Amino acid sequence: MADRPVSDIELKAPKGDWRDAHVELRKGTFSNASLPKDLIALGLPNPRKWQPTDLDWQLPPDWKGILLRGMRERLAKYRSFRLFMDVCVRCGACADKCHFYLGSGDPKNMPFARAELIRSVYRRYFTLSGRLFRSLADARDLTEDVVKEWFYYFYQCTECRRCSVYCPFGIDTAEITIIVRELLSLIGVSTHWVTEPAANCYRVGNHLGIAPHAFKDALDFARDELRELTGLDIEIPISRKGAEILFVMPSADYFATPHYYTLLGYMMLFHEIGLDFTVSAYASEGGNFGLFHSNDLMKRLNAKIYEEAKRLGVRWILGGECGHMWRVLHQYMDTMNGPADFLEVPVSPLTGTRFANAASTKMVHICEFTADLLYHEKIKLDPSRNDEYVVTYHDSCNPSRAMGLLEEPRYVLKRACNHFHEMPAKTIREYTFCCGSGAGLGNDENMEMRLRGGFPRAQAVRHVREAHGVNLLACICAIDKATLPTLMDYWVPGVQVAGVHELLGNALVMKGAKERTTNLRGEPLAKETANA
Amino acid sequence: MATPATVEERWLAAAATVSGGLIAAHTLTERDPFRNPIGHVLRRNLAALVREFFGAMDEAAIDAAFGEIMALRSIQDLSVERAVGFVFRLRGIVREEAPQMQPAEAEARIDRLAISAFTQYLACRERLADLKLNEQLRALGVARRRTAHRGGAPA
Ligand code: SF4
Ligand code: SF4
Numbered sequence A: 001m002a003d004r005p006v007s008d009i010e011l012k013a014p015k016g017d018w019r020d021a022h023v024e025l026r027k028g029t030f031s032n033a034s035l036p037k038d039l040i041a042l043g044l045p046n047p048r049k050w051q052p053t054d055l056d057w058q059l060p061p062d063w064k065g066i067l068l069r070g071m072r073e074r075l076a077k078y079r080s081f082r083l084f085m086d087v088c089v090r091c092g093a094c095a096d097k098c099h100f101y102l103g104s105g106d107p108k109n110m111p112f113a114r115a116e117l118i119r120s121v122y123r124r125y126f127t128l129s130g131r132l133f134r135s136l137a138d139a140r141d142l143t144e145d146v147v148k149e150w151f152y153y154f155y156q157c158t159e160c161r162r163c164s165v166y167c168p169f170g171i172d173t174a175e176i177t178i179i180v181r182e183l184l185s186l187i188g189v190s191t192h193w194v195t196e197p198a199a200n201c202y203r204v205g206n207h208l209g210i211a212p213h214a215f216k217d218a219l220d221f222a223r224d225e226l227r228e229l230t231g232l233d234i235e236i237p238i239s240r241k242g243a244e245i246l247f248v249m250p251s252a253d254y255f256a257t258p259h260y261y262t263l264l265g266y267m268m269l270f271h272e273i274g275l276d277f278t279v280s281a282y283a284s285e286g287g288n289f290g291l292f293h294s295n296d297l298m299k300r301l302n303a304k305i306y307e308e309a310k311r312l313g314v315r316w317i318l319g320g321e322c323g324h325m326w327r328v329l330h331q332y333m334d335t336m337n338g339p340a341d342f343l344e345v346p347v348s349p350l351t352g353t354r355f356a357n358a359a360s361t362k363m364v365h366i367c368e369f370t371a372d373l374l375y376h377e378k379i380k381l382d383p384s385r386n387d388e389y390v391v392t393y394h395d396s397c398n399p400s401r402a403m404g405l406l407e408e409p410r411y412v413l414k415r416a417c418n419h420f421h422e423m424p425a426k427t428i429r430e431y432t433f434c435c436g437s438g439a440g441l442g443n444d445e446n447m448e449m450r451l452r453g454g455f456p457r458a459q460a461v462r463h464v465r466e467a468h469g470v471n472l473l474a475c476i477c478a479i480d481k482a483t484l485p486t487l488m489d490y491w492v493p494g495v496q497v498a499g500v501h502e503l504l505g506n507a508l509v510m511k512g513a514k515e516r517t518t519n520l521r522g523e524p525l526a527k528e529t530a531n532a
Numbered sequence B: 001m002a003t004p005a006t007v008e009e010r011w012l013a014a015a016a017t018v019s020g021g022l023i024a025a026h027t028l029t030e031r032d033p034f035r036n037p038i039g040h041v042l043r044r045n046l047a048a049l050v051r052e053f054f055g056a057m058d059e060a061a062i063d064a065a066f067g068e069i070m071a072l073r074s075i076q077d078l079s080v081e082r083a084v085g086f087v088f089r090l091r092g093i094v095r096e097e098a099p100q101m102q103p104a105e106a107e108a109r110i111d112r113l114a115i116s117a118f119t120q121y122l123a124c125r126e127r128l129a130d131l132k133l134n135e136q137l138r139a140l141g142v143a144r145r146r147t148a149h150r151g152g153a154p155a
Helices: A036-042 A063-077 A079-086 A099-104 A111-126 A128-137 A144-154 A162-166 A173-186 A192-204 A212-230 A259-273 A295-312 A324-337 A366-375 A397-402 A407-416 A444-453 A455-468 A478-491 A500-507 A526-531 B004-017 B024-029 B037-053 B059-073 B080-097 B103-139 B141-149
Strands: A245-248 A316-319 A363-365 A391-393 A472-475 A496-499
Touching (some): A063 A079, A063 A111, A063 A173, A079 A111, A079 A173, A099 A444, A099 A455, A099 B037, A111 A144, A144 A173, A162 A397, A173 A295, A192 A295, A212 A259, A212 B141, A245 A295, A259 A366, A259 A478, A259 A496, A259 A500, A259 B141, A295 A316, A316 A324, A316 A366, A324 A363, A324 A397, A366 A407, A391 A407, A391 A455, A407 A500, A444 A455, A444 A478, A455 A478, A472 A500, A478 A496, A478 B103, A496 A500, B004 B024, B004 B080, B024 B037, B037 B059, B059 B080, B059 B103
Parallel strands (some): A245 A316, A391 A472, A472 A496
16 A cells, blocks of 8 residues: 555546547547448448548438437337436446446446437437526537547447446446437448448348358358268258258358357257257348347348248247347347247257247247256266366357346356356356447457457456466357457457357267267367377 | 555556546546456556566566556557556656665666567557457358368468
8 A cells, every 4th residue: 555645646537528529530449331332232321432530421411300300209119218318317337337438448438428428419409408408408419520429439339238237227228329320320320340241131141141052062061070070971951841940040150260160069969969950041140230220120130030930831940159149039029020920939859848938939049958958968968078178158248138048058068068167246147248349349440449348358257267277268149259269369368269059069979970089170189189 | 665555556546647538536446357457457567567666677577567558558549659658657756756766777677667568569559460360360260161171271
């Protein structure tokens, strides 16, 4: 401790007026603008070439009217939006809960301050006190600077909902972000990283625009690799009518690593239990970047899941490891594109377990399905095959906070691995820290902002690395698998990232398979290395 | 009587208050590492640096501490000058808090710290390019794996 008062520790608030909307758009801290071709493909307004650093954003002439009418409509349509505009008491409970505030120190990243950016406009145009007293009521005029500020800060919110866990009123800033992004999209302000995958998905069925023959190619390659690994011919049926189950996964599972090893894990599992399933070349994307743009786009992209289930005549749907995909499936799909009354309440063909929690959506998460298999001892595991890993688990925001999927992935991991350690309690489960790259932020040009946003998560990983020698961060989200390796390389070098079903696949003992000498990545198993 | 702890507190205050946009109060007072990760990293590493400053000036320890501080500051909204400049705030602090130290010796040590800080800052900026490249390679991971599998370029 210091032995005398220290005069130069200044405990003061930052300078400047929070109402000043001007933002400094520094390279590395924002996402590029949407390209006209994608807006045209999606039928969205105001397609043009522009960038956020342009002085003139080429907004439509009546941009202000469009935004205010858009707000009015949404205030009438979404009770939650109206409520969230009115009820915040600025108690500050959420202030230090946002990873972007914690990693950047920027006060406008405090969740209530972020919401205040639109609340102040709401007060100005939609409340009597704001109309009469403006600044006394903390009301702000809607200006072009405010539009730019919204763009900057609402694309700095990953819609993770951590703040809502702490808010005594349950204010969900993520919902506010969704509405603001939707408003911005009305005047053609959106990001390339969101609208390009959405346009690809709309036209071809998946984010990268992988055509059906290339989809088949990727799965054939997986089959080849699985044959080498196990000695078994593991077929991956595509668009097979009459299968019992439609399996939907994020497209990254078949084009990116480390996602792909998770795909291998799923397929080994399905083969081992003899599951009657099919994947689909049409519903070849579980992910839904529409969620990061607008409710309407989310609904349009989601429609293919039920449509394909109907066309193929399956009984129910099983979904792979993904985060935002599950937010959409679990929270919105039934209302948007249901009811799925042509499907049955999912029942595991192996255990007879009826997934009553999926009675309305008819869609089960792979971790629930696998945990149930393990609980009923339907599969055999050799966790020693994962002995090179000291594992911790990152609760991806959407499965944990939007679905309450907390125990099942842990149950699978603890059976599949001998060495597992939790990160500190306030950084996992419903309190989990976001990866900092979700909700369409996970692009190249936004790297510095992502590293700020992911810093709190990385600190918690670092904690278990130092305490227990953790070298593997498991997760069940495609965006996590794409971006956590980057986060780890920067903040906690030496920690790899893997899906839960990759580790399951490593450990899975398969009937008739040859002896395993490598893991799914083709690396020698720990015991092989020890014997060498 | 000056203590390294006094120097550490004052230096931490200097580092926190020059950080653009940082709310210094939170950074300085909140001790929970998961409610104040920036403050935690600053505090931990500045303590190590002050120990070295009054001790052996071990190069590896200094580089490691600045490595962590600069990983943070190089991605904040700070110019290089502001990211690294807080090191020189040590001059005044040491002059007041450790008058027993020879000014020339103090200067030489601060210079060595500043060089390490600057080197680590640059290293962090360079790492950003690698991160982007590796992320793109992973995004094409399956295609690369296939190429390698069929005897093409390495995965
Ligand atoms: S916790 Fe809720 S009520 Fe309190 S400041 Fe945050 S949003 Fe407002
Ligand atoms: S939803 Fe997440 S990113 Fe958005 S303000 Fe809340 S804590 Fe921050």
